[in-house]
């Protein structure tokens with residue numbers, strides 16, 4: 001297997017969008033490409049794909065989260081592994097790559113918010129060394 005974790009490029013946009021749909025987000029490849037264009041290559045954001053001999057089998061996006069009242073953290077904003085490839089350690093490798101990048105960039109904490117409906121993550125993150133910190137409600141105000 002020639003599996004590598006490498007930076008996401010706009011050429012990955014279509015398979016990344018496909019995997020985002022598995023995550024529950026109906027997003028088009030060109031929307032992924034446009035958003036990636038805004039964040040790629042900055043120190044505030046990291047987007048990686050798990051590339052298995054040219055097939056994109058997972059991706060992760062993490063972003064620098066600066067809140068006035070909290071320690072700076074690197075937050076995992078999106079993570080998904082192809083449903084056909086789960087349980088092979090790919091998710092763990094993506095998170096490990098994020099943690100390595102975080103250390104190199106002076107972070108001391110990696111943070112992730114996971115919807116309570118995502119049963120798989122309740123064992124996944126603790127298996128990687130994360131601890132459950134809190135459970136929150138999310139409020140949204142739609143603007144006209």
Ligand SMILES: CC(C)(COP(=O)(O)OP(=O)(O)OC[C@H]1O[C@@H](n2cnc3c(N)ncnc32)[C@H](O)[C@@H]1OP(=O)(O)O)[C@@H](O)C(=O)NCCC(=O)NCCS
Pocket residue numbers: 022023078079080081082085086087088089090091092093112113114115118119120121123124125127128
């Ligand atoms: C969560 C997800 C990214 C895990 O990726 P993965 O490649 O299947 O996970 P790994 O194979 O690297 O597993 C790493 C560890 O987590 C554990 N784990 C992973 N998924 C698990 C599950 N569903 N139930 C129990 N344990 C699980 C593994 O047993 C492994 O532990 P071990 O090293 O002690 O054996 C993947 O299942 C996924 O994409 N789910 C749907 C999207 C999602 O929920 N994303 C997270 C949004 S916050």
